Amino acid sequence: MNLADAATPALVLDRTRLRRNCERMLAKCRSLGVRLRPHMKTLKSIEAARIAIDPEHGGIAVSTLQEANYFADCGIEDIQYAVCITSDKLDRAADIAARISRFGIFLDGVEAARSVAEHRHADRFGVWIEIDSGDHRTGLAPEDSKLVEIARIITESKARLVGVATHGGHSYSGRDSAAIAAVAEEERLAVVTAAERLRAAGFTVPGVSAGSTPTAVHAASAEGLTELRPGVYMAGDLYQAAIGSHGPDDMAVSVLATVVSHRPEHNQIVIDAGGLALSKDRSTAALQGDDYGYGLVMDLQGSRAFGRLVVDGVHQEHGEIRGATPLPFDRLPIGTKVRVFPNHVCMTAAAYDRSLVVDGGTEVSDTWGRVSGW
């Protein structure tokens, strides 16, 4: 099948770009002397994981237990569930953990640590204590007294303390390489400091995990880290391109859509990809001069044939392409298929249960499943 004949809207994944993005990140991690633990939260697909996994180490990170379950079913033996766990999720996590060699969980509180320690299958869990390196989402400050308390609760139980981990998500607000490199250094220092504090208190801390795509790309040093845990680099998107995580032609995921209506009197072309197909993520609105609305419209080949043509508005199933200058109605007749590149691919990809795989062109060489939900 060719993309020209595919039902729309559909998710398109360019495997050539995916491979290139994965090779680049693996090379970067090797140059820093750390393991790459690819975070599968974006593509949620075993085929993508097989391309992304660091061949020297294996193993992935995931963002939901549903993903963990899926990848365990697919034979991945080392899975890190990189979101703070609560007691109500432990039974299900333990069931997954029983089927694979290494299952890691995150926590940042004394209560959660006690729940894990007291769980009848505590021995199945490798515990990562989450550290806040400046993102202020979850995690303990490196100097928090609870750090040692949590480590003690875990090491006195049948669970294993496998490390400390952080996510420098505030790197997303960096606007240049220097600013993001500074966040990478904050990320590294926070989690290495936490590891050193625990070691000084007598604990063994084998793992020191950090990572986001921007910090992994811009980090100058990974001293003291054992692994990096980026995810969105595999797919790439307009936001990551704008902040310099990859080049403008590295975006591997787009939404295939069809022109359904012309409204020349409103200088508007309507496509069949709206808020559900593109997501309502407007990340690029924060970028001065780089606001791409709900996505950048390219041709079927994924080339910028129309210049800066964007989806300016969305309804549930309609996307409205508008422009300051007259739109190219003659080049986009009703029925034309276009590819829309998203602001934030993690949000966009989540609406689909499969991807149409192309290798640089428009011929669909494969269809990959993906897992959704929780």
Place this chain on the structure above:
Amino acid sequence: MNLADAATPALVLDRTRLRRNCERMLAKCRSLGVRLRPHMKTLKSIEAARIAIDPEHGGIAVSTLQEANYFADCGIEDIQYAVCITSDKLDRAADIAARISRFGIFLDGVEAARSVAEHRHADRFGVWIEIDSGDHRTGLAPEDSKLVEIARIITESKARLVGVATHGGHSYSGRDSAAIAAVAEEERLAVVTAAERLRAAGFTVPGVSAGSTPTAVHAASAEGLTELRPGVYMAGDLYQAAIGSHGPDDMAVSVLATVVSHRPEHNQIVIDAGGLALSKDRSTAALQGDDYGYGLVMDLQGSRAFGRLVVDGVHQEHGEIRGATPLPFDRLPIGTKVRVFPNHVCMTAAAYDRSLVVDGGTEVSDTWGRVSGW
């Protein structure tokens, strides 16, 4: 099962409120003397459709062929696919149409009309010509000369012209009952004018369809209309409550979430429902003084026990509750389950493949499937 024991995040549907919302809309349509054709784009569930369907008429509207296929499988015999169709979707539409009594499609262009007329299964399609009543999404202006041309193409083919239809989506920007009633009148006049033009040109126009939830609620007259086609009223959300489509206690859909982290130093509570679980729709940001962030946090019973507590920020799997005054940490310990009411329920519900059904309380009496994708 009780909601207190359910895995999170999960979609919760209060059947008591759904029934009440459906009864109210049916009564309104009866008082206006028109048929109610419930639009299933929000809940996408057969159980919800059975409650919503007008018992005198049957039949629904849908927003995707996937929905049409699902509802046809479930035995619904009258389905209107209320999004302009293009030629590449006709084969699939024809397959669905073959299995039910009445299948309606929308179009607004001469090319699309020709594609339908020339399709080998044109006889399976009932065609609604879409009219733009001011929303400027898709549709023809009522005075557009193509209206008669399209009607001629359809009536000279084996397809049937079943009517004209419009959606006054610009009612969403109305801020009071009078403004929305004015849009309802625009909607009615536009589509009735189009129907009259076609009749004057000699065509039979049995159906005159209009509708959005706000216009259906606030319309003073439906003279000349045969049906209304609202959808979101079944579920309700913060935006619809704010613009007066229903009361604050009519919202039937919420997201069940668990408190996973306390950050008192940042006056922040983190829940396990983030951008994917809540959607990134920020509709209420447009409402002066009624901005609910990414959703309003209520207790497990769905009561406003915490006042105006909102999800202020989201990451992919994390929601950050922040407030101007100190948060009620003691009333929301780690592991507490809360219900988050969404800005725009159509976007939020789409992330789930099922709903946990409650009847006013917290006991889960049923689980309803829902269809996703295209």
